[in-house]
Amino acid sequence: MKTKIGWIGLGRMGILMSARLQAGGYPLDVYNRTKGKGNNLSALGATIASSPAELLDKTDVLIIMVSDDNATREIFNGAAGLLSSNATAKIIINMSTVSPGISKEMAECCRRQGNRYLDAPVSGSVKQAESGELVVMVGGDEDVFLQVKPVLDQLSKLTIRMGSSGAGNSAKLAVNTLLGIMSQGLSEVVLFANDNGIKTNDLLDVIHNSAMGNVYMKIKGDAILQNNFDAAFALKHIAKDLRLAKQSGLKSPLGEMAYQTFQVAEAEFGEEDIIAVIKKLGTKE
Numbered sequence: 001m002k003t004k005i006g007w008i009g010l011g012r013m014g015i016l017m018s019a020r021l022q023a024g025g026y027p028l029d030v031y032n033r034t035k036g037k038g039n040n041l042s043a044l045g046a047t048i049a050s051s052p053a054e055l056l057d058k059t060d061v062l063i064i065m066v067s068d069d070n071a072t073r074e075i076f077n078g079a080a081g082l083l084s085s086n087a088t089a090k091i092i093i094n095m096s097t098v099s100p101g102i103s104k105e106m107a108e109c110c111r112r113q114g115n116r117y118l119d120a121p122v123s124g125s126v127k128q129a130e131s132g133e134l135v136v137m138v139g140g141d142e143d144v145f146l147q148v149k150p151v152l153d154q155l156s157k158l159t160i161r162m163g164s165s166g167a168g169n170s171a172k173l174a175v176n177t178l179l180g181i182m183s184q185g186l187s188e189v190v191l192f193a194n195d196n197g198i199k200t201n202d203l204l205d206v207i208h209n210s211a212m213g214n215v216y217m218k219i220k221g222d223a224i225l226q227n228n229f230d231a232a233f234a235l236k237h238i239a240k241d242l243r244l245a246k247q248s249g250l251k252s253p254l255g256e257m258a259y260q261t262f263q264v265a266e267a268e269f270g271e272e273d274i275i276a277v278i279k280k281l282g283t284k285e
């Protein structure tokens with residue numbers, strides 16, 4: 001019998017990742033704050049819990065994939081939250097992109113409760129979530145990591161332990177700082193080239209065939225060409241990640257620039273994709 005999985009958070013990423021575990025034969029129970037998002041999973045046999053605490057009682061390994069620190073706090077400390085449960089010997093894995101600080105705090109709360117906690121944020125977006133090709137960065141005790149690695153491997157092409165509690169989050173903030181810088185960089189050179197009479201598709205052809213060509217540039221270059229800014233990774237989430245990186249001591253000039261850019265862009269384009277930053281940068285003020 002495979003490990004019973006509880007899943008909290010059925011947003012863009014969570015719905016695809018939990019479906020992948022279900023397709024891999026893991027018995028699945030789910031909880032989401034807004035009701036109705038788990039209907040596809042329940043049609044395939046998942047049960048829907050009415051609270052995080054109820055879900056924890058029913059499962060061996062409970063995975064969280066929600067927006068941010070506030071959402072994580074709500075899941076642990078809110079009404080019928082995880083910390084109100086008497087269940088013990090459970091493993092709770094937080095795959096959301098959150099601060100190293102909240103992971104350390106929740107790991108300690110779980111330890112006192114008789115449970116174990118890992119931070120395990122992911123790199124990759126909806127495409128990789130669907131195909132099980134995410135990269136998972138884990139913080140926490142090695143024995144717990146080894147116990148749940150087969151579950152995380154079902155979601156990833158690489159599952160790697162970075163160190164103790166919070167280390168997964170620190171690694172993720174470093175990676176996403178680069179993502180913010182690259183997104184701003186791509187946007188700025190497209191705008192610069194356009195201002196000098198170069199067509200976007202010609203410039204992208206050059207970039208994709210140069211040493212700088214990579215999967216990210218291809219996906220976001222296509223989005224710019226198609227004028228498609230529907231969120232795969234919402235701009236509000238990179239604004240949040242750069243805020244967390246700054247709170248964690250980020251001091252780089254490029255990181256600071258990306259931080260400023262995305263904080264300003266968030267008000268107008270927060271619900272659109274990260275690469276909608278090109279619209280903000282292209283606004284002549």
Ligand SMILES: NC(=O)c1ccc[n+]([C@@H]2O[C@H](COP(=O)([O-])OP(=O)(O)OC[C@H]3O[C@@H](n4cnc5c(N)ncnc54)[C@H](OP(=O)(O)O)[C@@H]3O)[C@@H](O)[C@H]2O)c1
Nearest residue numbers: 009010011012013033034066067071074097125232233237
């Ligand atoms: N999308 C990507 O490409 C991507 C890639 C890597 C990492 N991430 C990270 O993965 C996490 C999830 O991203 P996503 O794109 O799936 O986000 P999303 O589509 O915005 O979904 C957010 C989820 O969090 C829940 N939530 C938000 N606030 C809550 C609260 N106060 N209490 C309880 N639940 C709450 C939402 O519930 P409701 O349905 O009730 O709103 C929803 O299930 C984020 O930390 C993000 O930075 C995303």
